[in-house]
Amino acid sequence: MKNVLIIAGKEIQEGLRNRWVLATTLLLAALALTLTFLGSAPTGNVGAGALEVVIVSLSSLTIFLVPLIALLISHDAIVGEMERGTMLLLLSYPIGRWQVIMGKFIGHVAILSFATLLGYGAAAVALAVTEGAIDSSSLTAFGSMILSSILLGGVFVAIGYLISALVAERGTAGGIAIGVWLLCVLIYDMALLGLLVVDQGKTVSGGLLNALLLANPTDVYRLLNLGSGTAGALSGMAGVAENAALGPAALVAALVAWTLVPLTAAAMVFSRREL
Amino acid sequence: MNASPTVEITGVTKTYGKVRAVTDISCVLREGETIALVGHNGAGKTTLIKLMLGLIGPSAGTVRVLGEDPAAGQFAARRRLGYLPENVSFNMSLTGRETLGFYARLKRAPLDSVETLLHRVGLTGAGDRRIGTYSKGMRQRLGLAQALLGRPRVLLLDEPTTGLDPALRRSFYEIVADLRADGATVLLSSHALTELEGEADRVIIVNRGVKIADGTIEDLRRIAQLPTRIRVRYSDADASRMDEWIGRTGAWRRINGHMLEMDAGPEEKLSLIRRAASADAPIADLDIVPPTLDELYAHFLGSEAATR
Numbered sequence: 236m237k238n239v240l241i242i243a244g245k246e247i248q249e250g251l252r253n254r255w256v257l258a259t260t261l262l263l264a265a266l267a268l269t270l271t272f273l274g275s276a277p278t279g280n281v282g283a284g285a286l287e288v289v290i291v292s293l294s295s296l297t298i299f300l301v302p303l304i305a306l307l308i309s310h311d312a313i314v315g316e317m318e319r320g321t322m323l324l325l326l327s328y329p330i331g332r333w334q335v336i337m338g339k340f341i342g343h344v345a346i347l348s349f350a351t352l353l354g355y356g357a358a359a360v361a362l363a364v365t366e367g368a369i370d371s372s373s374l375t376a377f378g379s380m381i382l383s384s385i386l387l388g389g390v391f392v393a394i395g396y397l398i399s400a401l402v403a404e405r406g407t408a409g410g411i412a413i414g415v416w417l418l419c420v421l422i423y424d425m426a427l428l429g430l431l432v433v434d435q436g437k438t439v440s441g442g443l444l445n446a447l448l449l450a451n452p453t454d455v456y457r458l459l460n461l462g463s464g465t466a467g468a469l470s471g472m473a474g475v476a477e478n479a480a481l482g483p484a485a486l487v488a489a490l491v492a493w494t495l496v497p498l499t500a501a502a503m504v505f506s507r508r509e510l
Numbered sequence: 511m512n513a514s515p516t517v518e519i520t521g522v523t524k525t526y527g528k529v530r531a532v533t534d535i536s537c538v539l540r541e542g543e544t545i546a547l548v549g550h551n552g553a554g555k556t557t558l559i560k561l562m563l564g565l566i567g568p569s570a571g572t573v574r575v576l577g578e579d580p581a582a583g584q585f586a587a588r589r590r591l592g593y594l595p596e597n598v599s600f601n602m603s604l605t606g607r608e609t610l611g612f613y614a615r616l617k618r619a620p621l622d623s624v625e626t627l628l629h630r631v632g633l634t635g636a637g638d639r640r641i642g643t644y645s646k647g648m649r650q651r652l653g654l655a656q657a658l659l660g661r662p663r664v665l666l667l668d669e670p671t672t673g674l675d676p677a678l679r680r681s682f683y684e685i686v687a688d689l690r691a692d693g694a695t696v697l698l699s700s701h702a703l704t705e706l707e708g709e710a711d712r713v714i715i716v717n718r719g720v721k722i723a724d725g726t727i728e729d730l731r732r733i734a735q736l737p738t739r740i741r742v743r744y745s746d747a748d749a750s751r752m753d754e755w756i757g758r759t760g761a762w763r764r765i766n767g768h769m770l771e772m773d774a775g776p777e778e779k780l781s782l783i784r785r786a787a788s789a790d791a792p793i794a795d796l797d798i799v800p801p802t803l804d805e806l807y808a809h810f811l812g813s814e815a816a817t818r
Binding site for chain 2: 238241245248249252253319320321323324325326327328329330331509510
């Protein structure tokens with residue numbers, strides 16, 4: 236366990252040094268603040284709390300941005316270190332390969348958590364200052380939005396490691412990472428929507444739809460944050476979510492599974508890899 | 511030498527797909543020994559070192575380092591192992607001191623040894639600079655410093671002196687001598703035998719994954735029976751007398767109008783020198799060039815190719 240923490244500490248140190256942490260935090264904060272103030276204009280008309288509007292906007296932002304950032308930091312983690320030759324030296328030390336992966340994972344998720352917490356937290360604070368009191372249920376929803384955003388980040392960090400452990404060159408890892416991002420964020424939903432429209436509810440049952448939604452971690456995240464309560468009504472996701480009938484517990488479990496399976500696979504592939 | 515063995519390699523073969531990187535190599539390295547592992551690029555030196563580190567497992571045979579199988583995933587032995595990879599590289603954004611501290615923590619070496627080692631490799635002043643600003647020689651020295659963490663009993667140094675200037679190379683070999691005196695096994699790999707002249711107790715030559723020689727440099731010279739080159743010079747005035755003298759003494763080659771040369775085998779060498787140096791010989795100067803390590807190395811590579 237100590238080795239894992241040593242690696243995690245080094246990843247965080249490197250992230251701070253090469254400005255990854257700074258850049259990510261600033262990017263998320265800037266976008267979150269922009270969305271907050273642009274999005275707060277219509278609140279009077281829809282009768283929702285200002286924070287709910289922000290949750291909907293930030294969730295949509297997260298779906299695009301957090302997987303991209305996570306893949307950017309993680310796709311290089313194994314193959315990049317191998318290409319640069321630093322992995323060879325590291326593995327000659329008394330440390331197991333799974334410890335290297337776990338340490339990197341903790342470090343990278345810590346960087347993402349810091350950026351998300353600070354970036355989105357800035358938006359919440361700004362809103363509280365300008366709009367005054369925010370009720371506690373909105374705060375809970377906001378808090379769980381941040382937590383699930385971090386979880387979504389963890390999913391894509393793990394997927395990035397799996398890509399990184401499988402390929403032989405950094406460029407390939409980068410290409411595959413972009414492909415995975417496009418697939419999860421854009422193509423999958425368009426294809427699913429197209430399928431539902433064409434099908435007209437004849438063959439795609441509720442169960443199949445559930446499975447299809449769980450098969451894409453960004454959809455799981457979307458259902459989790461936009462599927463219920465005021466946010467659901469605002470985002471128009473409530474209709475899908477009601478049909479999908481997946482509780483928050485099942486959705487969180489799906490995200491955890493989406494993290495653990497690629498992470499374990501990455502550790503296994505990496506252990507067998509010859510240097 | 512009766513020192514106890516630290517590294518034992520028995521009948522090891524390693525294949526990557528269809529390529530045989532190492533074929534049936536056996537050797538034993540002992541405490542307090544400095545061994546040169548010599549071979550061309552791609553001869554299997556790095557593969558052998560990776561096998562000793564347990565970074566790869568052998569396809570056949572066994573590797574034991576400090577009594578353990580290094581590929582078995584037990585790390586007790588690795589704590590007493592130092593490794594300097596060929597073309598060592600570090601994360602460019604961290605400082606030398608931070609990097610060394612990171613490796614010291616992984617090896618559970620005391621953190622104050624970081625300062626000692628930085629001083630020992632002459633990087634004290636550069637310790638707080640980012641490694642990205644280091645020269646190749648400084649990176650190599652930092653690489654050596656990390657290999658020395660935790661007072662290792664076995665040091666595997668892959669092409670350690672490439673990129674070092676002569677002064678650094680000398681201080682590098684001073685450190686190696688200290689380690690040897692301390693009882694550590696030091697394995698130096700190189701693509702040229704000359705690089706390691708006078709530094710190694712023993713030489714192991716590998717070519718295309720096969721061990722072709724193993725012994726001290728004196729042993730190898732004896733086995734190779736390489737001729738010594740004898741070269742004589744004469745002045746123009748003696749040119750006429752030379753033809754007669756050559757006729758008496760043997761198969762000299764003419765290099766130019768002033769110089770003759772001959773390759774003498776070990777048994778005829780002494781008598782030839784006596785004749786050339788005798789008072790009646792019409793020569794102005796005499797040079798004796800023993801076979802260089804490169805010629806010795808080429809001889810072993812050549813004889814191995816001939817038996818193939």
